[in-house]
Amino acid sequence: MVNILDGLNSMPWVSLGRLPNGWVIELAQIPPRDKFKYSYDLWSNGLAFEAFGIARTYKATIRAAGYGDGLWLLNFDTQGRLLNASYTGARWGPFEISAPTQDFSLLAYPRYRPEIHRLIGGTWLRAKWIDKYESSHLTYRLEIVEAQDALYQAAMRTLDDFVRALSAMNTQQNDPLTERLLDAFRKLPLRTHTELDAEAARFHEILGISGHIPVEPPELALDHYHAIPLKVQDGCGGLCTFCSLYGRKIRIAPVELVFRQIDLMAEYLGEELDHFTKVALLQGDALVVPPETLARELEYAREKFALSSSSAFAHAFAKATTVARAPVPQLVNLKKRGLLHVNLGLESGCQDVLNLVKKGQELSEFHGAVSALCEAGIGVSVNIILGVGGLKFKERHVQETVEFVRSLPSAVTVFYSPLQIASTSYYVRNQESSFGRLSDSDMIEQENVFQRELGAYKYLFVPI
Ligand code: SF4
Numbered sequence: 480m481v482n483i484l485d486g487l488n489s490m491p492w493v494s495l496g497r498l499p500n501g502w503v504i505e506l507a508q509i510p511p512r513d514k515f516k517y518s519y520d521l522w523s524n525g526l527a528f529e530a531f532g533i534a535r536t537y538k539a540t541i542r543a544a545g546y547g548d549g550l551w552l553l554n555f556d557t558q559g560r561l562l563n564a565s566y567t568g569a570r571w572g573p574f575e576i577s578a579p580t581q582d583f584s585l586l587a588y589p590r591y592r593p594e595i596h597r598l599i600g601g602t603w604l605r606a607k608w609i610d611k612y613e614s615s616h617l618t619y620r621l622e623i624v625e626a627q628d629a630l631y632q633a634a635m636r637t638l639d640d641f642v643r644a645l646s647a648m649n650t651q652q653n654d655p656l657t658e659r660l661l662d663a664f665r666k667l668p669l670r671t672h673t674e675l676d677a678e679a680a681r682f683h684e685i686l687g688i689s690g691h692i693p694v695e696p697p698e699l700a701l702d703h704y705h706a707i708p709l710k711v712q713d714g715c716g717g718l719c720t721f722c723s724l725y726g727r728k729i730r731i732a733p734v735e736l737v738f739r740q741i742d743l744m745a746e747y748l749g750e751e752l753d754h755f756t757k758v759a760l761l762q763g764d765a766l767v768v769p770p771e772t773l774a775r776e777l778e779y780a781r782e783k784f785a786l787s788s789s790s791a792f793a794h795a796f797a798k799a800t801t802v803a804r805a806p807v808p809q810l811v812n813l814k815k816r817g818l819l820h821v822n823l824g825l826e827s828g829c830q831d832v833l834n835l836v837k838k839g840q841e842l843s844e845f846h847g848a849v850s851a852l853c854e855a856g857i858g859v860s861v862n863i864i865l866g867v868g869g870l871k872f873k874e875r876h877v878q879e880t881v882e883f884v885r886s887l888p889s890a891v892t893v894f895y896s897p898l899q900i901a902s903t904s905y906y907v908r909n910q911e912s913s914f915g916r917l918s919d920s921d922m923i924e925q926e927n928v929f930q931r932e933l934g935a936y937k938y939l940f941v942p943i
Contacts, residue, residue, distance in 0.1 A: 492540070493657045498644050501546065506660045507538040536562070537664060541637060547571035551637055552594075557750035559667035560678060564634035565594030574633035593630050599708070600692060600943035601679025603631055621939060635672040642669045685743040686710045686761070687732075691942035693724050695759050696794040696822040697894040698860050700939055706757040706794065707744055707784055708943065711737055711776060715763025715798065718837045719826070721867065721898060721906035725763045732768075737776045745783045752785055758793045758817075765795035766802055766821070770809050777817035791819035791857075799823050799840055802848035810855035820858035822894075823848065828883025829875045832868040836906065842883060853888045860892040862938055865925050867898050869914025877925055881932045895929045896938035897922065 495504040541551040549568010556562050566576050576593055595603045603624035624631050645664060670678060683689065692708055699706050713730040732740075745752060758780050765773070777793055786792045791814055802810075802821065810818075823845070827833055830842050852859045861884065868876045884893055900906050917925075929935040 491656065492538075493654070493660050495648070495657065495661065498648070500640070500644055501543055502640075502644060503542045503544075504641075504644070505540045506664060508660060508663055509536045509538070537667060539641065539664075541641065543571075549576075551634075553634075553638065553641065555667060555669065557667070557753075558678075558748070559669040560675060561597060561634075561638055561670065563594060563596040564630075564637070565592050566630060566633065567592045571633045571637070574629045574636075576630050576633060595624050595628075595630055595634060597675070598941070598943050599706075600682050601675065602691065602941060602943050603628075604941065605630075621941070623941065638675075639671045642671050645669065682747060685740055685747060687736075687740075688761075692761060693942055694940050695761075695943060696796055696820065696860070697862065697896075697936070697938040698820060698822065698858075698892060699757065699759055699794055700941070705755055706759045707748070707755050707780075708759045708761055709737065709740060709744070709776070709780060710761040711765050711768050711773065713762055715796075716767070717763070717798065717824075718839060720836045720910055721864070721900045721904060723900075723904055729764065729767055731772075734772050734775060738779055741776075741780050741783045755784060756786065756792065757819075758784065758786070760793055760795040763796050764798045764801050766797040766805065766813075770805065770813060773818075774813060774816040777813070781817055786817070791815075791817050793817045794820045794822070797821050797823060799825075799845040799848040802852060803844045805851070807851050807854050810851060810857060814855050814857050818857055820860070821852055822860045822862065825861040825880070825884070826864045827867050827872075827876050828863075828880035829868065829872060830879075832872050832876055835910065836867060846883075846887065849887050849891060853890060858892075859888075859890070860894055861887070863893065863895040863929060863935065865895050865897045865929070866917045866922050869911060869917055870921075871914045873917065873921060873925075877928050881928065884933050893929070893933045893935040894938035895926065895935045896940065899940065 492505045492507045495506065497503050537555040537557075539551075539553045539555070541553070542549075547566075547568055548570050549566050551571075552565045552567075554562045554564075569576055593605070595605050597603055604621045605624050626632075645661075646669075648661065683691070686692070686708060687710060695706070695708065711732055713732070714726040714728045715724070716727065716729040717725075718727065748755065758777075760773075768776070780786070781788070781792065795818065802823070824838075825845060826836070826838055828842065833840055833842070849859050849861070863880055863884075884891070900911075926937075
């Protein structure tokens with residue numbers, strides 16, 4: 480019988496004492512927890528993500544007097560993958576570990592503990608909630624951790640040494656609790672740094688994606704740790720001149736392949752399925768999949784991923800032109816089968832800008848698509864691109880976008896992201912010169928207007 484406990488960190492820590500290499504290690508294990516009850520504990524504490532392996536987490540602290548001046552906290556999942564690493568201290572062997580300054584308020588966090596978190600696809604993030612001075616509004620900030628980052632390098636070195644040290648510990652422990660915990664850690668397939676990279680490659684192979692998932696629906700930014708990606712189609716079919724996210728051509732994945740992905744993903748996650756509550760349907764226009772097929776895929780995912788039988792769980796990117804072709808009852812059926820939320824790229828509320836960047840979208844059609852989704856009870860978010868249309872459309876882009884978004888149902892969430900364009904793109908070669916480039920202060924001004932007038936959130940592109 481599974482014993483489900485209330486309260487985080489309710490299990491005791493046990494010390495392994497001093498190891499031959501001088502390290503002092505303590506271990507703890509959070510037992511299985513009810514994912515539907517606890518998956519948001521992480522966010523409600525508002526400070527850190529250390530407990531995000533909510534179903535079960537294997538925790539270790541490490542000290543090494545003389546080698547480092549602080550304390551490591553490492554969390555592993557049930558598959559022996561390192562989920563996050565934090566260090567309270569400034570030096571570990573050859574590594575100087577400073578608190579990051581970019582966008583992080585040290586006043587809000589005077590005892591900042593640098594930490595990094597590993598997303599399901601292997602991307603490492605440094606992430607925190609920040610309380611802005613001017614309000615009590617908490618903002619989610621993050622940065623992608625690069626391979627040369629000192630904390631990352633120190634964490635990987637520590638991970639490898641930890642795995643080695645633990646596997647070398649064969650001595651029987653006198654204390655039964657210590658013995659039980661040590662045994663639980665020994666049974667984990669603890670992954671070294673290189674093995675973690677191999678796991679990331681395995682994850683992308685299941686999805687048939689080379690490299691990383693370029694982007695996930697923005698409303699999942701706070702749910703990176705709880706959403707299982709599933710690729711139901713390739714490409715987006717768009718011709719937008721500024722964008723190179725996907726291949727242009729739409730390819731719908733055969734249903735058998737999607738079922739196979741679901742099986743392999745369930746296997747990949749193993750017991751970790753216990754804390755996944757969402758699914759992200761990839762890639763650019765998931766509703767292009769025939770509705771009956773998509774419904775079958777959703778049902779299969781619901782069953783295999785042990786998702787709630789009563790709530791919708793799937794997030795998708797879609798094109799408004801595709802949604803506009805779906806009658807409301809069809810959308811209602813998709814909602815019943817699991818479609819929770821759709822994100823649409825508005826880019827601009829100025830039709831002239833849309834035409835010039837070849838968005839292939841009429842604003843009236845976009846409006847109809849949003850209304851139909853809302854009528855079907857499906858959540859909607861829309862994306863705006865900061866700076867699209869350059870200097871030439873500086874005023875019109877802002878004014879007409881604000882006006883258009885205000886005409887949409889009020890439940891719609893608005894995101895914005897800065898124009899990010901490949902230097903080889905048509906936009907750069909031909910359009911930027913005719914549009915004129917916006918200055919940084921112009922961009923900030925646009926950002927402020929979208930935040931102030933529409934309550935828009937910044938959209939963070941996190942490759943996963
Ligand atoms: S903006 Fe959207 S529709 Fe246009 S090319 Fe990019 S992903 Fe495709």
